[in-house]
Amino acid sequence: MSQTPRIFLTRLFPSAVMERLSSSYEIVGTPTLEAYGQSDILEFSKSADAIFCDSTSRFDREMIEILPDNIKMITTFSVGYDHLDVAAASEKGILLGNTPDVLTDATADIALLCMLGAARMAQSAAETLRDGGWNSWSPTQFLGIHMSGKKLGILGMGRIGQAVARRARGFDMKIHYHNRRPVTARGLEEAVYHDNLKDLLAQSEFLSINCPLSDSTHHLINETSIARLPDNAVLVNTARGPIVDENALIQALKSGKIAAAGLDVFENEPNLNPDYLELRNLFVLPHVGSATIETRDAMGFKCLDNLDAFFAGREIPNPITL
Numbered sequence: 001m002s003q004t005p006r007i008f009l010t011r012l013f014p015s016a017v018m019e020r021l022s023s024s025y026e027i028v029g030t031p032t033l034e035a036y037g038q039s040d041i042l043e044f045s046k047s048a049d050a051i052f053c054d055s056t057s058r059f060d061r062e063m064i065e066i067l068p069d070n071i072k073m074i075t076t077f078s079v080g081y082d083h084l085d086v087a088a089a090s091e092k093g094i095l096l097g098n099t100p101d102v103l104t105d106a107t108a109d110i111a112l113l114c115m116l117g118a119a120r121m122a123q124s125a126a127e128t129l130r131d132g133g134w135n136s137w138s139p140t141q142f143l144g145i146h147m148s149g150k151k152l153g154i155l156g157m158g159r160i161g162q163a164v165a166r167r168a169r170g171f172d173m174k175i176h177y178h179n180r181r182p183v184t185a186r187g188l189e190e191a192v193y194h195d196n197l198k199d200l201l202a203q204s205e206f207l208s209i210n211c212p213l214s215d216s217t218h219h220l221i222n223e224t225s226i227a228r229l230p231d232n233a234v235l236v237n238t239a240r241g242p243i244v245d246e247n248a249l250i251q252a253l254k255s256g257k258i259a260a261a262g263l264d265v266f267e268n269e270p271n272l273n274p275d276y277l278e279l280r281n282l283f284v285l286p287h288v289g290s291a292t293i294e295t296r297d298a299m300g301f302k303c304l305d306n307l308d309a310f311f312a313g314r315e316i317p318n319p320i321t322l
Contacts, residue, residue: 106289
């Protein structure tokens with residue numbers, strides 16, 4: 001290992017992060033806005049001590065096993081780590097770190113934006129206006145659904161789920177949730193806990209997906225689970241796209257079983273399913289849940305805190321473990 005640790009960045013990160021990074025470390029290569037592909041990652045990794053990546057770069061078992069032995073740590077610019085094979089990294093002796101806590105408020109804000117945007121037909125209305133198709137006000141045009149007073153089901157009551165619940169209480173929504181265990185957070189005493197997903201779905205006039213992606217949650221929201229929702233429910237996903245079976249959701253939106261959906265994430269990002277483009281009852285964003293200057297800087301600083309601790313021989317503050 002060189003006197004100044006060498007860090008390979010899989011892409012360019014915010015300027016404040018880059019400034020702090022370059023003041024303490026040697027940056028391997030010349031990162032750009034576009035993420036490096038697998039072959040480039042392998043090549044640049046030969047000259048690095050650690051990797052600073054984000055969720056668009058996959059380090060599955062095959063990739064981790066062929067990384068050069070000089071790579072001792074990978075820190076990811078994300079809370080979720082479904083793109084990292086934790087077991088394979090542990091076996092190879094590579095330490096993993098992520099960025100918990102700092103995305104909570106920004107992502108919860110986007111969940112409410114998606115909820116409102118879907119319920120009130122915001123994207124369809126805005127596109128009609130921009131395309132010159134709005135000629136006059138009409139009492140039957142762009143009719144949406146009230147959020148106020150409705151039952152909101154939250155799938156995954158971690159930090160972000162709780163933040164969504166607190167915001168939704170401002171709309172007098174009645175909070176129901178499914179989680180591995182009940183939560184005791186202040187302000188959520190009246191939230192109704194369901195120990196199984198089936199019961200939650202039956203109550204969810206609005207459903208907000210806030211659980212992590214794993215083998216057990218992949219396509220957890222599918223044709224069967226959608227059928228358990230009340231008719232004309234609104235579905236919101238700001239977690240990970242593959243939690244929802246895209247084809248099942250599209251069919252439910254076409255049939256009217258689901259009145260509207262608000263998505264900040266989707267399967268096969270960044271490639272949007274063309275069938276979505278035919279739907280007027282969809283509000284969709286390009287994965288901007290954490291996209292504030294403050295949040296993205298804080299994420300980068302969390303990654304740097306991980307690196308600083310590692311190279312100083314201390315326990316890293318945000319480890320990913322089995």
